Amino acid sequence: MLSLAAVSAGYGSFQALFDVSLEVSQGEAVGVIGPNGAGKTTLMRVISGLVPLRGGAMTLDGRSVGGLPAHRVIELGIAHVPEHRRLFPRLTVEDNLRIGAFIPQARARFAEQLDRVYELFPRLKDRRHQFAGTLSGGEQQMCAIGRALMSRPKLLLMDEPSAGLAPLVVEQVFDLVRRIRGEGLTVLIVEQNVQQVLDVVDRAYLLEVGSIKLAGTSSDLKGHEIIRKAYLGL
Amino acid sequence: MDIYLLEAIINGILLGGVLALLALGLNLIFGVIDVVWIAYADLVMCGMYMVYWLYVGFGWPLLLACAVAIAGVAVLGVLVHVLIIAPILGSAPINQLLATGGLLFFLQSFATLLFGTDFRNLGIRLPIIELGEIYISTARLLAFAIALVGAIALYFFLKRTFIGTAIRAIAQDRDIVGLMGVDQRRIYLVTSAIGGALAGLASCLLSLQYDVHPFIGNTFGPLLFMICVLGGLGDMIGGFVAAFIISQIISIVGYYTNTELAYVLAFAFFIALMFVRPRGIFVR
Numbered sequence: 001m002l003s004l005a006a007v008s009a010g011y012g013s014f015q016a017l018f019d020v021s022l023e024v025s026q027g028e029a030v031g032v033i034g035p036n037g038a039g040k041t042t043l044m045r046v047i048s049g050l051v052p053l054r055g056g057a058m059t060l061d062g063r064s065v066g067g068l069p070a071h072r073v074i075e076l077g078i079a080h081v082p083e084h085r086r087l088f089p090r091l092t093v094e095d096n097l098r099i100g101a102f103i104p105q106a107r108a109r110f111a112e113q114l115d116r117v118y119e120l121f122p123r124l125k126d127r128r129h130q131f132a133g134t135l136s137g138g139e140q141q142m143c144a145i146g147r148a149l150m151s152r153p154k155l156l157l158m159d160e161p162s163a164g165l166a167p168l169v170v171e172q173v174f175d176l177v178r179r180i181r182g183e184g185l186t187v188l189i190v191e192q193n194v195q196q197v198l199d200v201v202d203r204a205y206l207l208e209v210g211s212i213k214l215a216g217t218s219s220d221l222k223g224h225e226i227i228r229k230a231y232l233g234l
Numbered sequence: 235m236d237i238y239l240l241e242a243i244i245n246g247i248l249l250g251g252v253l254a255l256l257a258l259g260l261n262l263i264f265g266v267i268d269v270v271w272i273a274y275a276d277l278v279m280c281g282m283y284m285v286y287w288l289y290v291g292f293g294w295p296l297l298l299a300c301a302v303a304i305a306g307v308a309v310l311g312v313l314v315h316v317l318i319i320a321p322i323l324g325s326a327p328i329n330q331l332l333a334t335g336g337l338l339f340f341l342q343s344f345a346t347l348l349f350g351t352d353f354r355n356l357g358i359r360l361p362i363i364e365l366g367e368i369y370i371s372t373a374r375l376l377a378f379a380i381a382l383v384g385a386i387a388l389y390f391f392l393k394r395t396f397i398g399t400a401i402r403a404i405a406q407d408r409d410i411v412g413l414m415g416v417d418q419r420r421i422y423l424v425t426s427a428i429g430g431a432l433a434g435l436a437s438c439l440l441s442l443q444y445d446v447h448p449f450i451g452n453t454f455g456p457l458l459f460m461i462c463v464l465g466g467l468g469d470m471i472g473g474f475v476a477a478f479i480i481s482q483i484i485s486i487v488g489y490y491t492n493t494e495l496a497y498v499l500a501f502a503f504f505i506a507l508m509f510v511r512p513r514g515i516f517v518r
Contacts, residue, residue, distance in 0.1 A: 049412070079413075088402075095403075098396065099400055102399075103415035151415065
């Protein structure tokens with residue numbers, strides 16, 4: 001479905017990604033793990049069009065999507081749940097979801113999709129008239145995921161969904177990810193929480209200083225020496 | 235209560251309507267695009283000339299002249315954005331202030347060149363309503379009512395439509411809206427057009443009450459900026475309320491003393507409040 005071939009990107013004179021190649025197939029959940037500053041967030045921002053491609057190629061279902069601006073990429077079915085959620089704090093939960101359905105093909109089915117998101121996250125329905133800024137961390141993550149789902153994406157990008165949340169809430173967030181997978185959505189998830197993300201995804205890539213160092217199925221990676229020592233503390 | 239005081243209060247409310255409408259437009263543009271259109275009151279002047287020339291010069295029906303003026307100032311708003319703001323959007327805010335400040339002088343001088351400094355009016359005399367001993371100008375009442383309808387229409391547009399929601403969202407986090415499919419440049423154009431249309435509507439309403447001349451913007455422009463800062467720049471509800479506070483001060487003080495002192499006191503009140511609430515009366 002999504003394919004990156006030798007992608008490089010950066011900001012100004014700083015290069016954040018070097019020749020990153022990555023594949024995500026239909027129905028899969030794929031993780032990208034790695035330490036702080038490895039380029040994980042940049043990778044997500046490149047895929048969703050917030051950061052321009054400097055080299056390499058990116059295709060979605062065989063169609064080139066490299067170099068498209070973010071507001072075009074989402075129309076092709078890639079929705080991005082950004083790092084730190086980035087909800088609109090002084091908009092109600094429902095307005096946050098409404099803006100998630102901004103693209104024309106989603107607007108037409110707004111009411112129907114809103115029902116689906118409320119069904120998936122009943123808490124959001126209870127709080128739909130509240131400002132998003134007043135939600136708890138876990139609820140905010142639900143709202144951010146819900147906002148992305150409102151565009152009816154084929155592929156969901158999640159950038160550090162567990163960041164800044166209490167351990168108990170982190171558990172809930174990974175349950176959310178499982179529920180979304182249950183909906184048949186393809187997911188690409190970036191995480192520092194290696195143990196838990198490997199329990200959720202089918203395959204994962206290890207990104208270090210802007211390059212892919214390792215790739216494999218979750219169970220392979222869990223058993224791999226580098227991962228065990230550096231990331232799982234075993 | 236003193237019947238003339240009551241009349242002054244009513245006049246204050248009626249005066250506040252058009253100012254509130256203009257404050258909404260200015261705050262909308264500031265909140266969304268993060269620029270202050272110093273020449274906003276002069277766009278109103280352009281609109282008033284459009285109404286004047288279409289109605290008096292070409293003999294069009296008044297409603298048609300007004301509709302075209304509203305559309306015309308909306309286009310003017312888009313031009314201001316495309317020609318002046320967009321090229322310097324990334325530069326220091328002072329540059330944008332200076333650029334729209336330059337536009338103010340350009341528009342005033344250009345209007346003087348084209349039309350001279352004559353005071354012109356539509357020649358429409360709407361009747362005065364008598365309520366007991368209180369006299370109310372129909373033109374003012376009409377202007378107030380239409381301004382209110384305009385404000386309510388804007389409220390529902392911002393609250394109920396996808397574009398309106400995007401406009402409110404972009405004012406809170408402009409870097410992330412692209413992820414929801416919102417093209418920032420398009421929202422800026424729509425916002426500039428709405429800001430222009432509100433100035434256009436105000437120019438129709440003011441045409442019924444005042445003569446148009448190249449410097450008419452100076453008579454309410456400073457007042458308008460004071461209102462917006464008092465309400466908190468970008469705070470649409472704050473600006474809306476502040477418009478009525480200021481117009482009440484002007485109207486009531488003007489009744490007890492004279493208009494000049496009323497303006498002095500209104501600005502003194504503004505300066506005093508800026509010490510107490512520097513970021514606007516309703517800052518959260």
